Amino acid sequence: xxxxHKKSLSLSSINGTKxxxxxxxxxxxxxxxxxxxxGGLPVSGIFLVEEDxxxxxxxxxxxxxxxxxxxxxxxxxxxxxxxxxxxxxxELPQVCTVPSDEKVNEVSSSEMKIAWRYEGLGQVExxxxxxxxxxxxxxxxxxxxxxxxxxxxxxxxSLDQNENNLNSFKNDLYYTLLVKIKxxxxxxxxxxxxxxxxxxxVCIQSLGSPVWMAMDCDHDTNITYGQDLLKFVYCLRVLLRxxxxxxxxxxxxxxxxxxxxMKRLLYSVDNxxxxxxxxxxxxxxxxxxxxxxxxxxxxxxxxxxxxxxFVPPSLDLAFKLRRKKFVIEKLHLPPELQESSExxxxxxxxxxxxxxxxxxxxxxx
Numbered sequence: 001x002x003x004x005h006k007k008s009l010s011l012s013s014i015n016g017t018k019x020x021x022x023x024x025x026x027x028x029x030x031x032x033x034x035x036x037x038x039g040g041l042p043v044s045g046i047f048l049v050e051e052d053x054x055x056x057x058x059x060x061x062x063x064x065x066x067x068x069x070x071x072x073x074x075x076x077x078x079x080x081x082x083x084x085x086x087x088x089x090x091e092l093p094q095v096c097t098v099p100s101d102e103k104v105n106e107v108s109s110s111e112m113k114i115a116w117r118y119e120g121l122g123q124v125e126x127x128x129x130x131x132x133x134x135x136x137x138x139x140x141x142x143x144x145x146x147x148x149x150x151x152x153x154x155x156x157x158s159l160d161q162n163e164n165n166l167n168s169f170k171n172d173l174y175y176t177l178l179v180k181i182k183x184x185x186x187x188x189x190x191x192x193x194x195x196x197x198x199x200x201x202v203c204i205q206s207l208g209s210p211v212w213m214a215m216d217c218d219h220d221t222n223i224t225y226g227q228d229l230l231k232f233v234y235c236l237r238v239l240l241r242x243x244x245x246x247x248x249x250x251x252x253x254x255x256x257x258x259x260x261x262m263k264r265l266l267y268s269v270d271n272x273x274x275x276x277x278x279x280x281x282x283x284x285x286x287x288x289x290x291x292x293x294x295x296x297x298x299x300x301x302x303x304x305x306x307x308x309x310f311v312p313p314s315l316d317l318a319f320k321l322r323r324k325k326f327v328i329e330k331l332h333l334p335p336e337l338q339e340s341s342e343x344x345x346x347x348x349x350x351x352x353x354x355x356x357x358x359x360x361x362x363x364x365x
Contacts, residue, residue, distance in 0.1 A: 014197050014244070016072025017043070018134055021305035026074070026199055026246055027135030029064030032328040034135055036317065037271050037301065038310030041248070043199065044192075044240050045270035045304065046233065050253040050262070052277035052294065055206065057319070058250045060140070060326050061275075062205055065248045067092040069201040070144060070152050071136050077184050079157035079177055080205040081212055086156055088205070089149050093138035139324050155184055173212055174232040177204070182239055190244045200245040207232075207249050208256075226261045233268040272300040275319070288333055292318035296328050 017024045018040065025040035028047070034040045041047050051058035069076050070092060078085040157180050159173050169175040181202060184190075189198040208229045233249075240247060253262045253274070266272055277294040278284040296317040303309040316331040 014199060016068070016074060016135075017199065023305045024244070026072075026201075027068050028061070028248075029066075029068035029135060029138060030061070030326060030328070031135050031137070033061070033273075036298065036312040036328060037273070038304075040134065041246050042270060042304045043244055043246055044242060045302075046237055046240065046247040046249060046268070048265070048269040048272040048300075049248070049250045050272070050274035050299065051206065051250050052275040052279075053254055054277065054279060055250075055252065056279075057275050057277055057294065057321060057326075059205070060321065062088070062203060062248065062250060063092050064138060064326065065201065066203055067095070067138055067144060068136060069199070070148065071095050072199070073152070074199040074201050075153040075155070075189075077155045077157065077181065077200060077202045078205075079159060079180075079203070081159045081173065082206045082209050085158075089154060090143070090146070092144045092149070093140045094142035094144050095136045096139040096142075097137070137325070140322075140326070141324050155180075157181075169228050169231065171212065171228045174228050178232065178235055178239070181236065185239060185243055185245060192242055192244055194244075197244055200243070202240075202245055202247040204247065204249045207251050209252050210255065226256075226258055229261065230264055230268070233265055237268050266300045269300065270302040270304060273297060274299050289318070291320070292329075292331070293321050294319055295331070 014024065017026055019025070020039050024043045026043065027034050027040050028037075037047075049058050049061055066076060066078070066089065068074075076089075078088060080088070157177065159176060167175040184200065184202075187200075188194045189196050190200050191197075236247060249269075251262075251265070256262060274297040275294060276297060278286075278289060278292070279294075283289050296319045298312065298315060298317070301309040301311070314330045317328055318331040319326065319328045
């Protein structure tokens with residue numbers, strides 16, 4: 001009989017969590033997103049989202065993250081220098097019991113016409129997390145009632161310049177936000193050893209946006225700007241260590257002049273994804289992508305409490321924003337295209353010829 005015993009955590013008192021590798025996980029609010037990153041967001045970790053150019057789809061992910069917290073009765077901490085946080089919570093999607101599918105998915109298999117040689121092949125599973133029993137499904141066309149929002153413990157962080165510049169940050173907004181997050185984490189229920197536990201969802205929208213840069217005390221832009229941003233994320237990781245809190249951060253990486261900022265920023269986060277929208281680009285009119293609204297890239301997956309990180313079935317991912325939900329699917333190119341479209345498809349899929357269609361250096365494990 002071995003003398004080693006597996007230590008199990010008592011998570012029955014925390015709603016909306018599951019145990020994986022002896023570590024609690026929470027849902028992002030999107031079952032397909034939870035699936036491709038390994039089952040959800042690890043507690044005490046940081047999840048980073050590189051925003052699309054217009055920032056519309058990253059806001060949808062933020063609303064899902066906050067709505068899941070409202071349903072699970074988690075505490076929320078919301079910070080943004082670009083928008084009023086009280087207006088963000090007024091547009092959170094309402095939970096629904098059954099996933100709301102569009103009419104395009106209601107076509108029966110008898111109505112679909114395919115080549116006879118493919119009739120005997122199995123159906124390709126393009127959607128992820130459709131059969132998952134973790135997290136909730138939400139309806140984007142309906143919003144959570146104001147009474148439900150008022151009954152939640154929500155901390156709205158207003159970011160103002162601090163006159164006391166006795167800190168290592170050139171931009172006082174980063175220091176002010178760190179202090180307020182630290183004050184929120186002092187509560188006993190966020191301690192991993194506490195009896196009455198609860199989850200704190202920290203949501204920071206558009207961190208490092210032009211508003212942050214405009215409020216920089218030092219106008220020597222790139223050097224100071226990048227140093228403060230990297231230092232903030234590193235300090236935030238230290239604050240979250242050993243707590244029942246999860247940070248969800250969106251960053252407008254397409255506005256960064258220095259490419260090394262994002263490369264160094266990925267070292268301080270657990271999981272990271274990037275949203276590539278087709279709006280305003282040549283891919284918007286490309287018939288290859290006419291069924292999708294953009295590409296969904298996984299830029300980092302960490303090995304949390306394990307030797308190797310989770311690897312999704314496919315790295316060729318795309319997303320659709322329907323009227324009622326946001327879905328991440330496996331990218332499938334159409335089987336038959338016109339001559340001009342076929343040449344364009346060949347140019348797209350020719351490089352790189354690696355597994356999943358992505359270069360190895362594009363994803364950081």
